[in-house]
Amino acid sequence: MTDILLEVADLTTEIGTGPHPARVVEGLALRLHRGETFALLGESGCGKSMTALSLMRLLPPGGRIAAGTVDLAGTDLLRLTEAQMRGWRGGRMAMIFQEPQTSLNPVLRIGEQIGEAVRVHEGRPRRLVEDRVLELLDAVGIPDPARRLGEYPHQLSGGMKQRVMIAMALAGDPDLLIADEPTTALDVTIQAQVLRLLKDLQRTTDMAVLLITHDLGVVAETADRLAVMYAGQIVETATVAEFFAAPAHPYSRRLMASLPGADKRQGRLAVIPGRVPPLDQPFVGCRFAPRCTEVLPECLTEAPGWTALAAGRGVRCHRSAGVPPAPAATAPVPAHSQASAPSATTGDLLTVQDLAVHFPIQRGVFRRVVGQVRAVDGVSLHLQAGRTLALVGESGCGKTTAGKGILQLTAPTGGSVRYLGRELRGLGYRRMRPYRKDLQIIFQDPFASMNPRMLVGDLIGEGLQALRIERTRAGRGKRVADLLDLVGMNPEAAQRYPHEFSGGQRQRLCIARALAVEPKLIVCDEPTSALDVSVQAQILNLLKDLQDRLGLAYLFITHNISVVAYLAHEVAVMYLGRVVEQGPVAAVLDDPRHPYTRALLSAVPVVDPASRRQIIRLEGDMPSPANPPTGCYFHPRCPEAMEACARDYPGETRLGDGRVVHCLRMEQQANG
Numbered sequence: 001m002t003d004i005l006l007e008v009a010d011l012t013t014e015i016g017t018g019p020h021p022a023r024v025v026e027g028l029a030l031r032l033h034r035g036e037t038f039a040l041l042g043e044s045g046c047g048k049s050m051t052a053l054s055l056m057r058l059l060p061p062g063g064r065i066a067a068g069t070v071d072l073a074g075t076d077l078l079r080l081t082e083a084q085m086r087g088w089r090g091g092r093m094a095m096i097f098q099e100p101q102t103s104l105n106p107v108l109r110i111g112e113q114i115g116e117a118v119r120v121h122e123g124r125p126r127r128l129v130e131d132r133v134l135e136l137l138d139a140v141g142i143p144d145p146a147r148r149l150g151e152y153p154h155q156l157s158g159g160m161k162q163r164v165m166i167a168m169a170l171a172g173d174p175d176l177l178i179a180d181e182p183t184t185a186l187d188v189t190i191q192a193q194v195l196r197l198l199k200d201l202q203r204t205t206d207m208a209v210l211l212i213t214h215d216l217g218v219v220a221e222t223a224d225r226l227a228v229m230y231a232g233q234i235v236e237t238a239t240v241a242e243f244f245a246a247p248a249h250p251y252s253r254r255l256m257a258s259l260p261g262a263d264k265r266q267g268r269l270a271v272i273p274g275r276v277p278p279l280d281q282p283f284v285g286c287r288f289a290p291r292c293t294e295v296l297p298e299c300l301t302e303a304p305g306w307t308a309l310a311a312g313r314g315v316r317c318h319r320s321a322g323v324p325p326a327p328a329a330t331a332p333v334p335a336h337s338q339a340s341a342p343s344a345t346t347g348d349l350l351t352v353q354d355l356a357v358h359f360p361i362q363r364g365v366f367r368r369v370v371g372q373v374r375a376v377d378g379v380s381l382h383l384q385a386g387r388t389l390a391l392v393g394e395s396g397c398g399k400t401t402a403g404k405g406i407l408q409l410t411a412p413t414g415g416s417v418r419y420l421g422r423e424l425r426g427l428g429y430r431r432m433r434p435y436r437k438d439l440q441i442i443f444q445d446p447f448a449s450m451n452p453r454m455l456v457g458d459l460i461g462e463g464l465q466a467l468r469i470e471r472t473r474a475g476r477g478k479r480v481a482d483l484l485d486l487v488g489m490n491p492e493a494a495q496r497y498p499h500e501f502s503g504g505q506r507q508r509l510c511i512a513r514a515l516a517v518e519p520k521l522i523v524c525d526e527p528t529s530a531l532d533v534s535v536q537a538q539i540l541n542l543l544k545d546l547q548d549r550l551g552l553a554y555l556f557i558t559h560n561i562s563v564v565a566y567l568a569h570e571v572a573v574m575y576l577g578r579v580v581e582q583g584p585v586a587a588v589l590d591d592p593r594h595p596y597t598r599a600l601l602s603a604v605p606v607v608d609p610a611s612r613r614q615i616i617r618l619e620g621d622m623p624s625p626a627n628p629p630t631g632c633y634f635h636p637r638c639p640e641a642m643e644a645c646a647r648d649y650p651g652e653t654r655l656g657d658g659r660v661v662h663c664l665r666m667e668q669q670a671n672g
Contacts, residue, residue, distance in 0.1 A: 187559050190394070236314070285299055358413045389571070571589070
């Protein structure tokens with residue numbers, strides 16, 4: 001690091017009016033050097049994104065910067081007029097927003113959107129703009145950039161849309177790039193590509209990156225220094241190596257303890273009780289004190305000051321003034337640990353054989369069928385009571401469609417789905433109705449899956465009424481109260497609406513709704529993908545406790561490998577509608593045999609440097625399920641492909657550790 005690019009001092013941002021406006025950022029101070037990556041960590045609602053919007057001066061209506069300075073390359077941005085700020089915003093400093101789909105204009109072609117940024121910030125004549133746009137698209141690694149110029153955002157994959165956002169941000173050759181959760185909605189393989197792209201750009205341009213994220217693995221692998229935010233304040237700063245070796249603040253330690261992993265399978269994850277407090281109130285004492293397990297008497301009455309621990313490292317905590325930290329809290333083993341979970345039945349609860357879900361492609365006035373989208377193309381799974389089978393893979397591989405096909409929410413076009421030996425495929429609405437009680441689903445987005453006009457009590461009790469399990473309102477009310485208590489929520493929540501709850505609480509409500517009809521199997525579709533690590537730990541503990549207590553079986557759809565390592569018993573890896581490897585979770589994660597599984601696991605960011613794998617780079621994007629490749633579907637991207645892989649789809653190879661792999665190389669090795 002040669003010199004300081006950005007220096008922020010005593011930045012305070014308020015939203016709202018009245019005697020107690022919400023101070024979403026208070027007294028923030030940080031420094032960024034040229035060429036470094038600085039990460040901002042913390043739970044949702046702690047002020048990370050509002051910090052970024054304050055630096056860009058893009059606050060929402062009612063927001064204002066009440067105090068502080070933001071010095072970028074010697075200029076205080078807070079003293080510039082809005083007209084002057086436009087020259088800096090997108091020029092010397094740029095921002096990548098969290099959701100590329102909502103940040104791109106859906107009715108403008110990609111070339112037009114990037115070209116607008118080039119014209120505004122570089123002042124090029126129109127005839128030269130296209131050359132610069134092609135140069136930017138090539139710089140961010142988009143294949144065939146000349147063709148992509150004329151495409152719309154909906155025609156691009158999630159990773160490519162994020163690359164377009166980066167290209168637009170680079171149009172002004174910024175000194176500082178603010179990346180607000182740039183990989184949250186991406187698969188691990190696409191995430192690895194985007195992070196590698198940012199690192200490559202930094203090396204060539206000496207650009208500084210302010211990375212806002214709640215993914216500790218991403219921070220460990222990409223950042224140089226970090227700051228932890230809580231309730232609008234920075235509570236700790238350190239280098240990445242110092243932080244992960246010994247986090248200094250109790251909040252930081254609890255975040256680390258909340259991370260799931262294979263080493264914590266026999267116990268519960270540490271959780272942080274409560275949630276981030278509302279910021280429209282006067283605070284007395286430490287803001288984290290109500291949730292802290294190491295609280296001191298002075299924490300309740302006196303706000304802690306900033307204590308410098310070393311050069312570039314500091315903490316906001318009373319214990320930093322010579323009071324030794326409390327012993328590390330270990331997660332207690334639940335009364336029903338994995339070893340004492342209900343034993344599985346001798347047979348399979350669910351048997352899926354060659355499941356296929358194809359969607360017709362229709363064209364013309366008469367809607368003629370001209371092809372098929374092979375979303376699920378021959379999936380076979382087995383699941384026993386009291387067990388968890390994880391289904392992993394990139395977006396678009398067919399995981400969610402497979403789950404809906406198993407539950408007959410989407411009609412399968414082939415194969416067999418047997419529940420307790422009884423065939424479900426082909427049953428109509430009425431004949432399927434008796435099985436709805438045993439087969440439930442938790443959707444990925446809890447807010448979108450609940451009617452916002454219905455009270456929580458009515459939402460949870462709806463299944464009880466529809467399936468005629470509990471006919472009286474009084475009986476349903478008692479059952480709903482018991483369910484809310486079971487998932488760790490106050491029964492009074494029944495009289496509130498979904499929008500009155502946090503993301504983690506809404507997910508608990510969805511779990512309560514699924515449990516209301518006493519199911520035997522629950523399909524969990526990415527139930528923790530949008531949650532902070534602390535809230536994720538609460539949900540995983542709850543799911544594990546319920547499985548141990550009730551003998552539930554889970555089909556857990558996810559792309560979070562650390563969650564798989566903690567919760568699952570078996571794992572199946574999907575690629576383009578087919579399972580390529582399946583077996584016990586420890587065997588698959590520790591020693592993957594299929595090239596795609598190895599590439600997928602190598603891209604997972606991990607905190608422990610000793611556990612990191614050499615990233616296997618996959619060229620190109622996943623092929624379209626409407627036109628899958630001949631032979632092995634993975635061979636166009638496979639670094640180990642042979643000539644025969646393009647001709648024949650590999651059959652099933654069974655390994656001695658209970659695994660099934662579809663790979664020609666495995667066939668050759670098995671046959672000697």
